[in-house]
Amino acid sequence: MTWTETLRTGWAAIRSHGLRSTLTVLGILIGIAAVILTVGLGLGTQKDVSEQISSLGSNLLIVTPGSSTDSDGMRGGFGSAATLTRSDAQALASEVNTPDVAGVAPEKSTSLAVETSETNWTTTVVGTTPEWLDVRSRELSSGEFFTADDDAEAAAVVVLGSQTATELFGSTDVVGQVVTIADTPFTVVGVLASEGAAASADLDDLAVIPLTTAAEQVVGGSSRSSVSTIYVQAASADQLAAAYQETETTLLNLHSITDADSADFSINSQDSLVSTATAVYRTLTVLLTGIAGLSLLVGGIGVMNIMLVSVTERTREIGLRKALGAPPWAIRRQFLVEATVLGLAGGLLGAALGIVSARVLPDLLDTSIVVSGAAVAGSVVVAMGIGLVFGVYPATRAARLAPIDALRSE
Amino acid sequence: MAETTTADARPAPAGAPWSEGVAAPVIDLAGVGKTYRTGAIEYEALRDIHLRIDEGEYVAIMGPSGSGKSTLMNLIGCLDTLTVGRYLLAGDDVADLDEVDLAEIRNRRIGFVFQQFHLLPSLAAWRNVELPLVYGHVPGPERRRRAVEALERVGLGSKLANRPGEMSGGQQQRVAVARALVGEPALILADEPTGNLDSTSSADVLGLFDELHAQGRTIVLITHELEVAQHARRIVRVRDGRIQSDEVNPR
């Protein structure tokens, strides 16, 4: 029996049980599509996160309140402590303390409603200093950024992100308009240039006001002088390590802490943020891919089940073929080919579904999905292999049937 | 009851190869028995069978229902294994042959007509008929040509593409006959090949067997009807799993 003959017979058998074959193929198909999508989603999210982190600016150190994990594995007053203040930021800006630092921008962020007479929009209100624009590598599309004088006078001026401006006024041409934040009317002096569609939505949805204004009129309370983040920009990539040292020493001195391990703040570089985030997402991806792989295993068991049913159902056919001269290997090959064809069909259709979904889903879910050619090719091969492996047992069983017993079976 | 076992009395040259002389024993059963086991129950369907059939013979096997005719045919056709005894097929002890050898013997040397036809319901008539050729490595176009030819010989030239479900019982039986002929085997084993046929098509099929016999094929035909058995040159009667008589057909 030739290969073409085997294939023709196998195809005819698959077709004669259309629904059953389709359901089996579906099992494999879903498994393959799930693997391709989870791997793609994992890679896509990693890419998004690292893009997001690099879009913060360049050569940045990010100083946040709260200690790093201490020796007991306990975290110090993270979040609760208001350990970073504006004066910390001023000390870091000093040439003497930190010669390798080019710029410092403290941020005091809260989520608040921004109102116009017509509408309102909840956004991130960022209180900061004029250096923010350079440190965060942002540009204005219209108007001006607020000045040091504005900050000193606690002027009620605001620079809007492009999306925020659009949400509030329907356009970005809004310099001179007035918005109300925490019952205080603010004059819009500028609008930030959009970071583009690729960047995180947060970068275009914010309202930037002077730090003093934020402390006195918007946030207030006991934590008036505290800031939530201090961005420190090294003068160049080569000076990042030095800048880190200087920042740490300066802050430890200011906070009268001798042991760096018990610091009440933590400093992260963009790189370390990226690798932390990547590690988290990698673990998640492996986990999800494992689950998707399990569904593939279930699909494989489905193939085995269907092939066993097929062997049972076609016992008489097997008996007849043997009686007419089919050697055991021809029968085995027949069933192996059928199982492999089912696996392959599931693999190819699953890959197609995965690729199509990878195109459609990002529009609906707001995440990137990166489909790698290796993942697609690999999963098609795996699907075929699953058909083959799970077909071995039923095929061997068929090949072992004694011709007369098979012929006589009902 | 006295048994007439003339089979043992027949002279036959021992160990002659398949292809030689008209008198070589193609089938040589000695002391053969077959016991079926269904759970704890054993049933001796055949016992102490001695039977030699020479090349070119035309033998009819007769006997009442349940006497073991089909069982005997399955043993002769290497579809089932003996419980006791020895079976030499063309001089080779069948017990020494492995599955691949047996598959090849069934494919090349034997043409079966089963009592229940055993056609594959999903295949067209000609696809059913070509099956032995598929396993005999005959190329596709030639398979088709020979399958069509065999179907024409049994008078089904107009039903080539019909599936078994689209044919009458008699037509299905003739497809089964065509399948047994298509490989031009030296030995034809036919279990009630005319059981479902009217007298005309029955006569046609029997005419075909006469023709094959004239060409030198060995034919073993199982039947209930004396009229059918009359075509054979020798009649073996089986009863309760034993050979009751084995006689040359006087005609």
Ligand SMILES: Nc1ncnc2c1ncn2[C@@H]1O[C@H](COP(=O)(O)OP(=O)(O)OP(=O)(O)O)[C@@H](O)[C@H]1O
């Ligand atoms: N697989 C089996 N298991 C148990 N008993 C069997 C089996 N096959 C046949 N028998 C028994 O063996 C005996 C002989 O059966 P066989 O089919 O050879 O009869 P037969 O002579 O061909 O009858 P018929 O003319 O009705 O076809 C019967 O009594 C039958 O019940």
Ligand SMILES: [Mg+2]
């Ligand atoms: Mg019978």
